[in-house]
Amino acid sequence: MTREADVLIVGAGPAGLAAAARLAAAGAGRVEVLERQTRAGGVPRYCAHGGFGTWLRPATGPAYARQLLAGARRAGAVVSTGVTVLDWAGPLALDTVSADGPETVAARAVLLATGCRERPRAARLVPGTRPAGVYTTGELQQAVHLFGQRIGSRAVVVGAEDVSYAAVGTVRAAGAEAVAMVTERDRAGAAPVRTATARLLRGVPLLTGTTVAELLGHGRLSGVRVRHRDGRTAVLACDTVVFTGDFVPEHELARRGGLTLDPAGDGSVRTSRPGVFAAGGLSRPGRSAREAARDGERAADAILTALTR
DSSP states (O other), rough: EEEEEEEEEOOSSSHHHHHHHHHHHHSOOOOOESSSSSSSOOOGGGGOOEEEOOSSSEEEEEHHHOOOOOHHHTOOOOESOOOOOEEEEEEEEEEEEEHHHHHEEEEEEEEEEOOEEEEOGGTTOOOOOOOOOEHHHHHHHHHIISSSOOOSSEEEEOOOSSSHHHHHHHHHHOOOOEEEEOOSSSOOOOOOOHHHHHIISSHHHHHHHHEEEEEEEBBBOOEEEEETTTSSSSEEEOEEEEEEOOOOOHOOOOOOOOOBSSSSSOOOSSHHHHHHEEEETTTTOOHHHHHHHHHHHHHHHHHHHHHHH
C-alpha cells in the first residue's frame, strides 16, 4: 500500500520532533514522523540527569523528550512509533514496515533525522576476550534507567568528555563505583567544574595519555589492561567498562540512497538530492540535544522555503 504525506521525517529524536513542530505550526500540510523505537524522544528518553531544556526551564532528559513530543503533536504533526524505514522506494518515497505490515510513503520533502551512536568496543578494535559487562553510554543508560537492570560493582569509564561524566553519574545511580576514567588525550574535554567534581568530591581518578589495551576475563569482565603513553601497562580490576563518546552518524539510509550530506560543505541541512534534507546527529554527530533541536528547526525553515517554490 502506498500513501502520501507532505513532509516525512525519519527519526523522532530532538531534531526530528523540533522540525515537525515547526513545520506543522507553519502549515506545511501533513507532517509525519516515523520512529523505529516504541517510544519517541531519542536519546534524552534515557538520560535521567539534568542539563536539558533551557536556563529558564531546566529539565531532565525524559522530561525534555516529553516536551518535544508534546510540542510536535500539539502543532498537528503525526508521530508514529514502531515503524522501521527499510529503503528508498523513489526519490522522495520510502519503504517501511511496522506491526501493521509493509507500506510505502511518498512525500513532497523528506528529512533524515536518524541521529548518531557511539562506537562500540569492536569498532574501536580493543582486543581481548568477550565477557559480559561491556557497554557504551547509551547501552548503560538504557539498562539502568529504562529497564532497571543491575550492572557490576566496579566500573572503568573510557573517555573524558561531557558524555563520559554523564556515564559516571549513571554508574553511581546504579549503585556501582567508578574506579577510574581513561582518556588518550592530555586533558579532559569537559568543563573544569565537572572534572573537579568527579575527581575531588567523587574520588574518580582521571588517567590521561592512556588507552585501553585489552579486556580481561571469561564469562564476566575481570579487569582492563591499560597502556600509558610511555609504554607502561597496568591492570585495573573492574567488572564493568563503559566506552563513551566517539560518535558516528546513523547514516545507513542516507548511504543506501547514495546521498551526500552537506554537499557544499558550508553546514547546510540540504543533501545532494533535491527535496531531501538532513539534521541533528546524522549530519553533526555528538552535539547536544538542544543543538540537535535547533538544527531541526533550521531544517524545517529550509523545507518550508523549498515547498513554497
